[in-house]
Amino acid sequence: MNASSQVLRLAVVGHTNTGKTSLLRTLTRDPSFGEVMDRPGTTRHVEGVRLLIEGSTAVELFDTPGMEDGMALLDYLDTLVPPGTRLDGPARIQRFLDSPESLRRFEQEARVLRKLLDCDAGLYVVDARDPVLAKHRDELAVLASCGHPLLPVLNFTHSPDHRIDEWRSALARLGLHAIVEFDTIAPSLDGEDQLYDKLALLLDTHAPTLRALRRDVADQRRQRRLDGLGIVAEMLLDIAALRLSSPPDEDSLQASAKELQRLARQREQRCIDTLLKRYNFRPADFPSHALPLQGERWDMDLFHPQALKEVGLHLGKGMAAGAMAGATLDMFTAGISLGAATLLGAAAGGLWQGADKLGRRLLGRLKGYQELTVDDAVLRLLAMRELALIAALERRGHAAQGPIEIASLVADKADTLRKEKLPEELLEARASPEWSTLTDHYQPTARRAQAVKRLAAELDTSWMPESLQMGTLPNHTG
Amino acid sequence: MAHSFDEHWLLETLRLRESLWGPLEDSAEAGRARAQGGDFSTRLLTRARLLARREQVDDNLAGWRQMARVVLLLFMIVALVAGGAAAAGALGSGGQSVNLAVAVTALLGLNAITFLIWVVSFFMQAGTSGSLLTNIWFRLTRRLARGPNAALLPRALLELLTRQGLSRWAAGVVSHGLWVLALLSMLATLLAMLATRRYTFLWETTLLSPDTFVQVVHALGWLPSLLGFAQPAADTIRASGGQQILPESAHALWSTWLLGVVVVYGLLPRVMALLLSVVIMRRRLKRLAVDPSLPGLAELHDRLMPASVNTGIDAAAAEPAATALSGLAEIPTGHGPHYLMGLELPPDQNWPPQPVPTGITDLGVIDSREERHRMLNTLRHHPAQSLLVCCDARQTPDRGTLALLKELASLAGEMRVALLPDNGLQARRPQWRQQLLQAGCTPEQMPADITSAYAWMETTAQAGAATSASSVVQPGRAANAPPGAPA
Numbered sequence: 001m002n003a004s005s006q007v008l009r010l011a012v013v014g015h016t017n018t019g020k021t022s023l024l025r026t027l028t029r030d031p032s033f034g035e036v037m038d039r040p041g042t043t044r045h046v047e048g049v050r051l052l053i054e055g056s057t058a059v060e061l062f063d064t065p066g067m068e069d070g071m072a073l074l075d076y077l078d079t080l081v082p083p084g085t086r087l088d089g090p091a092r093i094q095r096f097l098d099s100p101e102s103l104r105r106f107e108q109e110a111r112v113l114r115k116l117l118d119c120d121a122g123l124y125v126v127d128a129r130d131p132v133l134a135k136h137r138d139e140l141a142v143l144a145s146c147g148h149p150l151l152p153v154l155n156f157t158h159s160p161d162h163r164i165d166e167w168r169s170a171l172a173r174l175g176l177h178a179i180v181e182f183d184t185i186a187p188s189l190d191g192e193d194q195l196y197d198k199l200a201l202l203l204d205t206h207a208p209t210l211r212a213l214r215r216d217v218a219d220q221r222r223q224r225r226l227d228g229l230g231i232v233a234e235m236l237l238d239i240a241a242l243r244l245s246s247p248p249d250e251d252s253l254q255a256s257a258k259e260l261q262r263l264a265r266q267r268e269q270r271c272i273d274t275l276l277k278r279y280n281f282r283p284a285d286f287p288s289h290a291l292p293l294q295g296e297r298w299d300m301d302l303f304h305p306q307a308l309k310e311v312g313l314h315l316g317k318g319m320a321a322g323a324m325a326g327a328t329l330d331m332f333t334a335g336i337s338l339g340a341a342t343l344l345g346a347a348a349g350g351l352w353q354g355a356d357k358l359g360r361r362l363l364g365r366l367k368g369y370q371e372l373t374v375d376d377a378v379l380r381l382l383a384m385r386e387l388a389l390i391a392a393l394e395r396r397g398h399a400a401q402g403p404i405e406i407a408s409l410v411a412d413k414a415d416t417l418r419k420e421k422l423p424e425e426l427l428e429a430r431a432s433p434e435w436s437t438l439t440d441h442y443q444p445t446a447r448r449a450q451a452v453k454r455l456a457a458e459l460d461t462s463w464m465p466e467s468l469q470m471g472t473l474p475n476h477t478g
Numbered sequence: 479m480a481h482s483f484d485e486h487w488l489l490e491t492l493r494l495r496e497s498l499w500g501p502l503e504d505s506a507e508a509g510r511a512r513a514q515g516g517d518f519s520t521r522l523l524t525r526a527r528l529l530a531r532r533e534q535v536d537d538n539l540a541g542w543r544q545m546a547r548v549v550l551l552l553f554m555i556v557a558l559v560a561g562g563a564a565a566a567g568a569l570g571s572g573g574q575s576v577n578l579a580v581a582v583t584a585l586l587g588l589n590a591i592t593f594l595i596w597v598v599s600f601f602m603q604a605g606t607s608g609s610l611l612t613n614i615w616f617r618l619t620r621r622l623a624r625g626p627n628a629a630l631l632p633r634a635l636l637e638l639l640t641r642q643g644l645s646r647w648a649a650g651v652v653s654h655g656l657w658v659l660a661l662l663s664m665l666a667t668l669l670a671m672l673a674t675r676r677y678t679f680l681w682e683t684t685l686l687s688p689d690t691f692v693q694v695v696h697a698l699g700w701l702p703s704l705l706g707f708a709q710p711a712a713d714t715i716r717a718s719g720g721q722q723i724l725p726e727s728a729h730a731l732w733s734t735w736l737l738g739v740v741v742v743y744g745l746l747p748r749v750m751a752l753l754l755s756v757v758i759m760r761r762r763l764k765r766l767a768v769d770p771s772l773p774g775l776a777e778l779h780d781r782l783m784p785a786s787v788n789t790g791i792d793a794a795a796a797e798p799a800a801t802a803l804s805g806l807a808e809i810p811t812g813h814g815p816h817y818l819m820g821l822e823l824p825p826d827q828n829w830p831p832q833p834v835p836t837g838i839t840d841l842g843v844i845d846s847r848e849e850r851h852r853m854l855n856t857l858r859h860h861p862a863q864s865l866l867v868c869c870d871a872r873q874t875p876d877r878g879t880l881a882l883l884k885e886l887a888s889l890a891g892e893m894r895v896a897l898l899p900d901n902g903l904q905a906r907r908p909q910w911r912q913q914l915l916q917a918g919c920t921p922e923q924m925p926a927d928i929t930s931a932y933a934w935m936e937t938t939a940q941a942g943a944a945t946s947a948s949s950v951v952q953p954g955r956a957a958n959a960p961p962g963a964p965a
Contacts, residue, residue, distance in 0.1 A: 017874035028786035039909045040874045044795030050787050055515060060789070068877035071847050108877075111792065130873055131824030134846035161872075163824075220785065227776035234773050270497075277777035444637040446645075 007050075008059045008206040010199075011116045013143055014125035015136060016040040016066025019155040022184035022399030023125055024049060024063050027192065029280050031398045034063055041066065044108065046115050053216045058209050062115050065108040070139025073109050076101060077142070089145030093117060113146060121149040121203055124176075128154040128162040132170040140174055149202040150176060153195065157181045178202055184399040192217050225394065226456070227278050232386040233425075233455035235271035237448065239264050240379055240422075240429035241436035244372045253370065260372050263438045264382075271386060279393040281404070373430065376422060387459065420462075425455040481523050484539060486642075486766050489526035491535055491627060491634035493774040498630075502529055508781055519768035521782040522775055538627040546619045550652070553615055557656045561663030565671065572675040575720070577682055581736065582698075585664065586744050589657060593747060596650070612649035641769065644762050650755030654748050661745045668740065672733045679732035680720040688716050698743075699735050707738025814863035814891060816939045817841050819853065821869050822879065823898065831868065831898055831928050837939035850882065857889040864938040865890035866931055871897035871905040875913040884917065892938065894923055896931035 012020045021034040021043050028049050035042050043065050051059040067073075073096075080099055081092045093113050096102055102110035116122050122143060130136075143150060152171050157164055164181065171179055178198045182191045196214045200207040242263060246256035276282065392404055428451060429435050434443040435451075496502060507528040511521040530536045568584040569576055620632045639645035671677075681691050692715045703709040710718075710731045717724055718732070770776060820829050820843035827843075834840045844853050857865075865886060869879070887893045895914060897907055914924055925931040 015874075016876045029780065030784075030786055030788075033786075033788065038874075038906070040876050040913065046792040048789035048791075050789055052785060052787065055783075065795075066876070069881065071850065071878055072881060074847065115792070127874075131822075131826075131870070133822050134849075135822065135876075135878060138847065223771075223779070227771050227779070230771050231773050231776065274773055274777050278779065280780045444633070444640045446640050446643065449641055 006206075006209060007057050008121075008199075008203065008209050009062070009119040010059060011062045011064055011112070011119040011122045012125060013064050013112050013116060013122045013150075014066060015070075015127070015130070015139060016068045017042070018066065018125045018127040018130070019184050019399065020066065020125045021063050022397070023123065023153060023155065023182070024061055025399040026182075026184045026187055026397035027051070027061065027195075029398050031281060033398075036399060036401065040068060041108075046111050051213060053212055058213050058216075062119065064112040064115055067109055067112060067139040067143075069106065069109060070142055071135050073106050073142055074138045076106065077145075088147070090117065090147045093142075093145050109142075113142070116143060116146045116148060119148060120206065121151065121199065122146070124150045124152045126152055126154050126167055128157050128164050128167055128181075129159050131163060132166050137170070137174065140176075144174075151195075151198055151202055152176050152179045154179065154181045155184050158183045158186050184397045185402075186395055186400070187397050189221075189395065221394070224278060225390070225460070228275055228390045228393070229456040229459050230452060231271060231274050231278065232383070232390065233452045233459060235267055235386065236379060236383060236426060237429045237452060237455065238267055238436050238438055239374050239382065240426045241432055241434075242374055242438050243433040243436070244439075245369045246372060248370050253372070256372050260374060264374055264378070267438060268382060268385075272389065275386070275389055275393065279396075280398065281393065281396070379422065379426065383459065423455055423458045425451040425458070481520075481766065483763060483766065484536075485523050485527055486768070487631075487635060487638055488530040488535060488539065489523055489768065489775075490638045491539070491630050492526045492529055492533075493772065494630050494634050494637070495535075495627070497774040502533070504529060507532070508778075511782055512784070518770050518779060518783050522768055522770065522778065525778070525782065535627050535631075539631055542619070542628070542631045545622050546615075549615055549619045549622065553656055554659055557660040558663040561660035562667040564660075565664040565667035569668070569671050569675075569677060572671075572677055575678040575680045578679055578695075578718075578732070578736070579681060581679075582739060585668075585736075585740055589661065589744050589748070592653075592657075593751070596653075596751070599646075612652045615652060642762055642766060644759060647755045647759040647762065650751060651759055654752035654755055657748045658745065658752055661740070661748060665737070665740060665745065668737060672737075676729075677733065678724070678729055679736075680718050681715075682720060688719060691715055695735070698739055702735070702738025702742045705738065705742065707741070708734040710735055814861055815839050816935060817857075817862045817865045817890070818935065819844055819865070819867055820898075821867050821882070822873065823868065823870050824872075827870065827898055831900065832932055835932065835936045835939065838935055854885065854889070857886070862890040863892070864935060865893045866896060866935050867893065868896050868898050868928070868931075869910065871899065871907050871910060874906060875910050880913060880917050883914075894925055894931055894934055895919065896925050896928050898928065900928045 012023055014020050017038065017040050019036075021036050024047075025031055025033045025036065028051065030049075033049060034047055043063055045065065047063045049061050049063070050057040051061065076099075077092055077096055080095055081087050087095070094117075096106075097110055097114055097117075124140065124143065126136075140150070152167070154162075154164055154167060156162060168179060171177075178201055180191075180195045180198050181188075182195055193214055196210045196217075200210040203210070242260065244256045244260050246252045389404070396404060432448070433439070434441050434445075435448045436442060492502075504525060507525050510528055511525040514521070514524050516524070527536075530539075564585060568581040616632065616636075620628075636645065639648050683691070692712045695710060695715050696712075699707070699709040708731050710728070714724070714728050714731060718728065768775070770779070816838045817840075818830065818834060818838055819841035820827070822845055823829065823843050829843050830840055841853055841856070844850055867883065867886060869875070883893075883895065895910075897905075897910055899905075911924060915921075925934060
């Protein structure tokens, strides 16, 4: 068997405006594939895309125009080949493709059928909100004449007014028993697995390819999640270690607090941008939203006390309001006592490395300077927000066009997020101002790199709310 | 495929640069990296190499390297001079006796302390490289090297070395190398001075007993003696207290002992540490690996390793076939039946949506092909004077439905299309409206809601009834209207 015959070719077919292009966008994780609009006949040609496993083609998918005129086509087929003539399905379709109307009234349908004849199987996309009508049955009859297996894919299954049961029984009556539910806007985490499993049942010669594809999809998902958690851990360490020193008068303190807030906000934005990019969603895909995030007060400023209150956090140390909200005064002693081990280690192990910094800090202390750090509550809020964003991105289809909906954060792990001691790594970061890439004092150390890895692992095991991984679903926008 | 250290360094520099100042435009470079293939790390390195060339970061890197070499050369000269100077200082000009304890301390003291710190730094968790010299070298180069990426390159180097577990060993190579150089220069100077000048050696003490000296000298000399360096006998040591005149041979003995101590406690540990650093560094350099989960790299994954490639379209889209709702039937006003029908309505839609007014015939809901054919037959035989078609606003208007509406319009004097359900939900009304307008519908053919559509039907039906009542020209046609439509 040569390599090209291993490639599984699938035509994505269906009635118009049921989300065929959306299905392809979600399967390829490419939000720029084709054109998606809520109106009939958006896709007017056949567009192909190859799914790759480590650079080599595994599956070739074809997006086709929607079937719009199945009934008339069936009528026309009956006039071309009167019922009772001894011609099988594919031969009837071939006769239609040779007819003049295949270039005129049924030009779109002809493209679909030509492609389906050419492929190993078809994915029949159904908008589960549509009622089962005679025209759908007729177009299925036409498609089935091509003689290739059809796997119905029920789209928009998370919509409240879906008719999944009606569709299931109607499809069963037509002999289509293997059916997949796959919502292209918010696919369930194992949606692709189910799709490829069911396909493997229909196409047993391609089962190894489909299994490999399934494995690859799972690997990629795990990698994305690890990367995402690493991106968040990196941001948390940067902000936890951020430490600005300021002259003790009120004006300078306020100016420093503002600077502290600006740096933290900027860092969060950078983290969000990076996460979106890693999950292959681009802010440009949501032109109507400045920040394409909604829910859980994403629009609310990080340092606004209300933002914290809404997730049950409170600012400490009486700095909750005004210009200095979310900043914590550190009278140096605290910083030094926290970091005693680190600083002593640096002093003993190599006076040269930490000495000038320690010296500068001690000098500041003598001059009565104060140090500002970001409040614990803000750190917790940051962790909550970004973890919720990861959970939302994991469950968002690349066909979705609405703003990213962040599911409710008040979940089973909320108490952990709110009350549990901050992870060791963040406490250590507090005492290591040189860990923060946000200031000029940044110094890369192996210990910081280890802390990022450990924090990422800890975020996954004990901070990532389970309910955000599977359960609750975002609001559905048609 | 092995990649040079410089390639990794460039990658790290670009990573920092992109995370500090935002991503670079890289479509051409990313495209070439994809085309060249390989795993994700290889593609990242290729992209970085191409971008570095475009942004001339590689030139900056070469310049930085050059500067680092110059500074290192300066350091080597300083090390050579300092080693010689230390030896000369320790022995003096030969005018007075050399105090053994002072000489050993002057020759090896600083070396021993810094070496000990290097060893101790292994047990420190602060992540220091344990080398003062390397730090100074690094900082000096940083000061001296100028250029657009001058700040990024050293930072990237430090990040890279730290992450690969190389910083300690790279620093070790530099600092131990310099110390070895200094100690070699020291040994050469010692040899030259001892060969060409006459020195007398003695020890002095106020507090300690001579026996302590014997023990210390023997302890220090034991290791060198294994390598063949002479070990003064206890008597000689006691005799070197400064009170007695010693024979020349005793001073020769002391000088070999001193050389042995410098070689074994100064040079050998440094050479061994240097070898260790070189071996470990070379081994780790061979195993240089990109960490693709780093921020700045991780998000490039889908760009460089796309899970899919678009293969393009089969052929350009054809112009949509024009389907105009035109060709209204020529039916004299006041004749023909008035029909109401539902088109492809879901089973849960109430039918009729409101009680049917008198004078209007309900054709029922039309869905299947057979129903369509029957209904069209009826209309062909009895063209309608007015026809109200109710469609489902939640469905997408497709070409098949529009074609049917067109055909219906040709069989009715006047046709209206109403959308159900009538509640406030917008559903897909805009799409219906747009498609119907495109198909040639006039806005008044699309009543806003079912109530106004019914009102229109009733008015036309009453007007029709009045006309047919007053007219005697064709009484039969109105009377022959089918009493009930086949559904």
